[in-house]
Each structure stands twice: as structure tokens, then as C-alpha cells.
Amino acid sequence: MTGKERREQLLTIGRTLFAERGLDGTSVEEIAGAAGVSKPVVYEHFGGKEGLYAVVVDREFEKLLALITEALTSAIHYRSKLEKAALALLAYIEENPDGFRILVRDSHGGTGTGSFASLLSEIAGEVEYVLAREFDRxxxxxxxxxxxxxxxxxxxxxxxxxxxxxxxxKREEVAAHLVNLAWNGLSSLEPRPSLDPKRRRKERERMEKAAEKAAAKAEKAQRKQARRAEEH
Known part of the structure; x- marks a missing residue:
């Protein structure tokens, strides 16, 4: 095994162990044992478990940030930007659960410190730029x-x-409900949210017809009530 291959092996093993146990719960002995090497090999490549952990976190950080940044910049319509960003995060979680666990395990978004908080700050900067243009418009x-x-x-x-x-x-349904709340607000939630524009249009048409029908029914009831009042 070449030095590069050994490094990648240690990163893969470390990623799994850190996701399960966190940095404090993982030892260099466990990493080395899982890789079938001695402890000095781990120190040679990363200087210890902290160095290995830092590389793993940095890789996951960059991977997720790139996915969400691409989602925000690739779509034209602002609802589509939000849809794509939500889907990007959920797809990353579904395909890289260990990576996401590592990002959120030892830090919290509200603390202002740690890898996950830093990631959220980077993403918020991208979103802020998009929102500022839309607000100004x-x-x-x-x-x-x-x-x-x-x-x-x-x-x-x-x-x-x-x-x-x-x-x-499923992630598409979660994203649809998320965008439903973010885009429409609680006062205008869509009963059956979807990421498909055609389905949304059909749902709007259905709701409009239902509203018209309800309004006509109410008007008919009012006229009937008015006639009864006149008869009496």
C-alpha cells in the first residue's frame, strides 16, 4: 500500500469511528488496530487523532458547502434556489450520514463556535447575498x-x-414541506406541497375552484336566508 493509499485508508476508518464515538471517544489505538497498522503510522501521517479528525472535518465541511453553494447559484428563480439547497442538504445527509454526524456531533449551530457553526455561517453568507438582491428588487x-x-x-x-x-x-417530501413554510409562511401554507411546479399549479387551480365553489355556496345560503327573512 502506498503512502497515499494508507492515508486514505486511515481517513476512511477515522471517519467511521469519529461518527460513531466522536473525537474524545476514539483512540489512536482503535484507529491503528482497525487499519492493521501500528500507532506510529497514524502519527506519521496525521500527528495524532486530532490531526486526522481535522482533515475529516475539513473534507466534509468543503463537500457540503460546495453542494449548497452550487444549489444556490445554479437556479434562477428564488423558490428553486431554496428547493435545490434543501434537497442538497438532505441528499448529503442521506448519502453521507457519517460525515454529517461528524459535523454536528461536537458542535452546535447556536454556539458560534465549531465546525457546524462555521459551516452555517458560510452558507448564511451565500443566502444573505441572494436575499439582499431580492429585497432590493x-x-x-x-x-x-x-x-x-x-x-x-x-x-x-x-x-x-x-x-x-x-x-x-422521503427527502423530496421533507424539502417540499420545508420550502412550503419558508416560501409561503404559516398563513398561506399549501395543503399538498410539492417540488414539481406542474403539481403546484394544479393544486392552486384545485384550491381556487374549491374556493369559488365555497364562495358560491355561501352566497346561495345568504340569498336563501335573506328570502326567508323577507317572508317573515
Whole structure:
């Protein structure tokens, strides 16, 4: 095994162990034993478990940040940006659960320190830029963009942590509900949210027809009630 191959092997093993036990719960002996090497080999490549952990965290940090940044910049419509970003996070969690556990295990988004908090800060910066342009376009005060960016990113991050363990419903459905709340607000939630624009349009048309039908029914009832009042 070449030095590069050995390094990648140690990173893979360390990633699994750190996800299960965290940095403090993992020893150099365990890493070396799982790799079938002596402890000095681990020290030679990374200087110890802290060095190995730092590389693992950095890789996961960059991977997830790149996915979400691409999602935010690849879509044109702002709802699509939010949809793609939510899906990117959930897809990363589904495909890299160990990596996400490492990012959130030893840090918390609200503490202001640690790898996950740093990641959220980077993502919020991207979202802030997008929101500032949109606020300015609609005549809103773009000074509020940083606050709204933190709100959106915090919401997405927390649903990601929750979904990491429950894994239900499917990621597309979770993303649809997340965007439903973020885009429409509690006062205008869609009864059947979807990431598919055609399905959303059909649902709007269905709701409009139902509203028209309800309004016509109410009007008919009012007329009937008025006639009864006149008869009496």
C-alpha cells in the first residue's frame, strides 16, 4: 500500500469511528488496530487523532458547502434556489450520514463556535447575498437580509439534524414541506406541497375552484336566508 493509499485508508476508518464515538471517544489505538497498522503510522501521517479528525472535518465541511453553494447559484428563480439547497442538504445527509454526524456531533449551530457553526455561517453568507438582491428588487430594506438569512439557514439546519435519525418522510417530501413554510409562511401554507411546479399549479387551480365553489355556496345560503327573512 502506498503512502497515499494508507492515508486514505486511515481517513476512511477515522471517519467511521469519529461518527460513531466522536473525537474524545476514539483512540489512536482503535484507529491503528482497525487499519492493521501500528500507532506510529497514524502519527506519521496525521500527528495524532486530532490531526486526522481535522482533515475529516475539513473534507466534509468543503463537500457540503460546495453542494449548497452550487444549489444556490445554479437556479434562477428564488423558490428553486431554496428547493435545490434543501434537497442538497438532505441528499448529503442521506448519502453521507457519517460525515454529517461528524459535523454536528461536537458542535452546535447556536454556539458560534465549531465546525457546524462555521459551516452555517458560510452558507448564511451565500443566502444573505441572494436575499439582499431580492429585497432590493422588491423595495424592501436590504439591511434585514442578514437576519432573514440566519432564520432560513437555521431552519434548514435543524430539519437536517432531525431527519438524520428519523429518515421519514422521503427527502423530496421533507424539502417540499420545508420550502412550503419558508416560501409561503404559516398563513398561506399549501395543503399538498410539492417540488414539481406542474403539481403546484394544479393544486392552486384545485384550491381556487374549491374556493369559488365555497364562495358560491355561501352566497346561495345568504340569498336563501335573506328570502326567508323577507317572508317573515
Amino acid at each position: 422588491h423595495g424592501y430594506d436590504d439591511k434585514n437580509a442578514p437576519m432573514y438569512a440566519q432564520m432560513l439557514v437555521g431552519m434548514v439546519a435543524l430539519i437536517g439534524q432531525w431527519w438524520l435519525d428519523v429518515r421519514k418522510p
